[in-house]
Amino acid sequence: MGIESMGLSRALEVGPWDQRLRRGWHEGLLAGCPVVLATCGVGLKAAERWARVLLDEYEPRLIVLTGASGGVGPAVDVGDLVLGESIYQLDGRKVAVRYPADPELLALAHRMAEVAPFRPVRGRRPRIVEAGVATADRVVRDPVWGEQLAREHGILAVEMEGAALARVCYERGVPFLVVRAISDVIGRSWQWLTMIRYLVPAQRNAERLIFALVRHLHLHSEG
Secondary structure (H helix, E strand, O other): OHHHOHHHHHHOEOOOOOOOEEOOEEEEEEOOEEEEEEOOOOOHHHHHHHHHHHHHHHOOOOEEEEEEEEEOOOOOOOOOEEEEEEEEEEEOOEEEEEEEOOHHHHHHHHHHHOOOOOOOEOOEOOOEEEEEEEEOOOOOOOHHHHHHHHHHHOEEEEEOOHHHHHHHHHHHOOOEEEEEEEEEEOOOOOHHHHHHHHHHHHHHHHHHHHHHHHHHHHHHHOO
């Protein structure tokens, strides 16, 4: 959603293209690096459609997907950031496909988390957790099922887009990383009110991590 990329959009500067809204994405410079910032919309079909269009038109060096998600199990709390070690496509209640993330991007994200200027959410600094991220075709509300995903597959976040992007990136050989901000925890009291209140502050920390990662990549590429 647009609210999940608002901070990065505001950080864009005019670059090799004009900074403008163009078929659902912005083009510009982020930390000096040419980027395309796309808002894919909700769901697998929307994510796959935009991933294919962007890869066809821009041939990017890598893709990072971010946004808020529901947390599962006791190992995450509101405000934590989950780095997707693997993205799991769910078929109903079962795991159908697993897409491992790029190990170099994962390692770099951990290093950048040490220097990113995170802000407290609910009075605590976010934890950075490397874990599985599951993609479902509907909103998950069952905490028992969520805890089963955590126990059997190490899944700590559930969302609705990551597996579509991962599949397209695998087809094209493009490295990818998924960074999800936990805005609520499935099954907890007042879950939806928690999501409404903390989605934006949690996601802004995810964007700060991505900004630091892009800046590092750009500086490294410049030698």
